[in-house]
Amino acid sequence: xxxxxxxxxxxxxxxxxxxxxxxxxxxxxxxxxxxxxxxxxxxxxxxxxxxxxxxxxxxxxxxxxxxxxxxxxxxxxxxxxxxxxxxxxxxxxxxxxxxxxxxxxxxxxxxxxxxxxxxxxxxxxxxxxxxxxxxxxxxxxxxxxxxxxxxxxxxxxxxxxxxxxxxxxxxxxxxxxxxxxxxxxxxxxxxxxxxxxxxxxxxxxxxxxxxxxxxxxxxxxxxxxxxxxxxxxxxxxxxxxxxxxxxxxxxxxxxxxxxxxxxxxxxxxxxxxxxxx
Amino acid sequence: xxxxxxxxxxxxxxxxxxxxxxxxxxxxxxxxxxxxxxxxxxxxxxxxxxxxxxxxxxxxxxxxxxxxxxxxxxxxxxxxxxxxxxxxxxxxxxxxxxxxxxxxxxxxxxxxxxxxxxxxxxxxxxxxxxxxxxxxxxxxxxxxxxxxxxxxxxxxxxxxxxxxxxxxxxxxxxxxxxxxxxxxxxxxxxxxxxxxxxxxxxxxxxxxxxxxxxxxxxxxxxxxxxxxxxxxxxxxxxxxxxxxxxxxxxxxxxxxxxxxxx
Numbered sequence: 001x002x003x004x005x006x007x008x009x010x011x012x013x014x015x016x017x018x019x020x021x022x023x024x025x026x027x028x029x030x031x032x033x034x035x036x037x038x039x040x041x042x043x044x045x046x047x048x049x050x051x052x053x054x055x056x057x058x059x060x061x062x063x064x065x066x067x068x069x070x071x072x073x074x075x076x077x078x079x080x081x082x083x084x085x086x087x088x089x090x091x092x093x094x095x096x097x098x099x100x101x102x103x104x105x106x107x108x109x110x111x112x113x114x115x116x117x118x119x120x121x122x123x124x125x126x127x128x129x130x131x132x133x134x135x136x137x138x139x140x141x142x143x144x145x146x147x148x149x150x151x152x153x154x155x156x157x158x159x160x161x162x163x164x165x166x167x168x169x170x171x172x173x174x175x176x177x178x179x180x181x182x183x184x185x186x187x188x189x190x191x192x193x194x195x196x197x198x199x200x201x202x203x204x205x206x207x208x209x210x211x212x213x214x215x216x217x218x219x220x221x222x223x224x225x226x227x228x229x230x231x232x233x234x235x236x237x238x239x240x241x242x243x244x245x246x247x248x249x250x251x252x253x254x255x256x257x258x259x260x261x262x263x264x265x266x267x268x269x270x271x272x273x274x275x276x277x
Numbered sequence: 278x279x280x281x282x283x284x285x286x287x288x289x290x291x292x293x294x295x296x297x298x299x300x301x302x303x304x305x306x307x308x309x310x311x312x313x314x315x316x317x318x319x320x321x322x323x324x325x326x327x328x329x330x331x332x333x334x335x336x337x338x339x340x341x342x343x344x345x346x347x348x349x350x351x352x353x354x355x356x357x358x359x360x361x362x363x364x365x366x367x368x369x370x371x372x373x374x375x376x377x378x379x380x381x382x383x384x385x386x387x388x389x390x391x392x393x394x395x396x397x398x399x400x401x402x403x404x405x406x407x408x409x410x411x412x413x414x415x416x417x418x419x420x421x422x423x424x425x426x427x428x429x430x431x432x433x434x435x436x437x438x439x440x441x442x443x444x445x446x447x448x449x450x451x452x453x454x455x456x457x458x459x460x461x462x463x464x465x466x467x468x469x470x471x472x473x474x475x476x477x478x479x480x481x482x483x484x485x486x487x488x489x490x491x492x493x494x495x496x497x498x499x500x501x502x503x504x505x506x507x508x509x510x511x512x513x514x515x516x517x518x519x520x521x522x523x524x525x526x527x528x529x530x531x532x533x534x535x536x537x538x539x
Contacts (some may be wrong), residue, residue, distance in 0.1 A: 076438060077438075078434060078437060078438060095440065096437060096438045096439065096440045097440075098439070098440070100438070102434075102435070102438045104431055104434065104435065105431075106431055108431045108432055108434075108435050110432070110449070110450065110453070111530035111531070112453045112456075112528075112529075112530050121435075121439075121449065122439050124445075124449070125436070125439040125440075125441045125445050125449070126439060126440075153529075153530060154530075155530060
């Protein structure tokens with residue numbers, strides 16, 4: 001296994017020792033229900049518990065309507081669960097935290113701001129020192145492969161480039177946790193694979209903890225240290241698969257037998273309704 | 278212009294061609310049937326009237342009065358429309374309280390109030406400014422409200438994920454996001470303000486292009502009336518183009534696909 005800067009969670013002493021404090025984010029007994037238009041109560045999440053270690057890359061895979069996005073919104077403090085608790089860095093989550101950076105399904109860039117000003121939006125909102133963070137924003141734009149694009153406007157960029165800007169923006173205020181909600185779902189297959197490689201590199205270089213939502217099994221296996229498999233209606237965790245493949249992973253890996261074994265395991269956990277790929 | 282340009286954009290040639298054909302038909306019909314000037318003057322007569330009015334500065338003085346009335350009215354409408362629209366869109370209670378009045382007032386034909394305003398404010402420019410402002414106000418107000426309420430949820434989620442204050446969300450997202458709507462409203466308002474000024478002058482005035490139309494009407498100087506109408510059309514187009522030019526610079530990210538006059 002090639003040496004990587006960030007150890008997979010299962011190799012970390014803290015996890016082996018089972019120390020709860022060492023976990024970055026924990027969710028315990030999450031339930032989420034909402035009232036539909038005909039006034040019936042619809043469960044969206046049922047008894048979801050999850051723990052993510054620092055530096056770990058966790059992917060959450062499941063079909064549409066399995067509550068993945070609901071789970072991510074709860075983890076990010078954008079939605080309060082009907083019951084259950086979330087702890088981030090040992091503190092109960094009651095709302096959005098500056099320790100979390102979110103990459104949404106769409107890039108959600110502000111079209112009237114340049115690329116650099118879009119990346120600096122969290123800095124402005126959180127009232128951090130602009131001069132210090134300007135340098136950091138430029139570094140991050142380099143990290144996501146957009147050096148020299150800082151003065152462009154979003155409409156001058158391609159879809160993949162916009163999502164890279166959005167990634168730089170989510171990282172600019174140095175959050176401990178990066179939440180990603182199917183960020184590459186709208187991209188074509190080839191751009192998507194390229195972005196997966198890029199994301200793996202950025203994650204390894206930045207040392208962030210990532211929770212990444214996807215409905216693609218191969219994307220989940222390729223990126224994840226662990227894959228959380230969710231089943232729909234109500235959303236619950238069907239299985240958690242630890243992916244013991246070395247890092248950095250390259251695209252050829254996707255054709256390997258080991259990769260296929262993991263993909264099959266996840267497909268089985270999803271059941272016949274999960275056959276979306 | 279080369280032949281290739283013409284093939285690719287035939288309308289560039291067709292637009293002036295339609296004008297020439299129309300004017301020629303008009304001129305020949307008036308001449309052939311000997312239609313008297315007090316019913317329908319020939320284009321050549323209108324051109325003479327326009328040339329005369331412009332050279333002896335009669336039209337220019339009246340036009341200046343109307344333009345200043347319209348622009349002052351427009352500025353008042355734009356300022357109050359943006360401020361009141363923002364307050365209505367941002368505060369639920371204000372919206373619920375004021376909206377019925379806004380709707381009631383909007384359905385009222387504003388120009389019907391013109392005689393009342395002339396009684397209150399007199400025959401001078403102030404009554405025209407107020408009428409122009411009143412007519413131009415509603416397109417601004419409605420567009421500001423709609424614009425501020427048309428923010429896509431992901432942008433608001435983004436701001437919420439950063440624990441942005443209400444003011445930050447307004448300043449960084451909601452307000453710039455509303456600007457294309459605001460400019461659409463202003464574009465309508467600037468044309469409406471001229472309408473308001475003219476109506477005000479019809480009701481009671483000493484000067485202005487509306488007043489001039491009435492004078493020519495009484496004198497049965499139909500060529501003069503047409504000349505003033507041409508002037509008003511030119512004025513409308515000029516104001517619209519100025520608005521478009523400002524719009525292109527301010528909301529550069531929301532370019533309309535077509536540009537009038539290009």
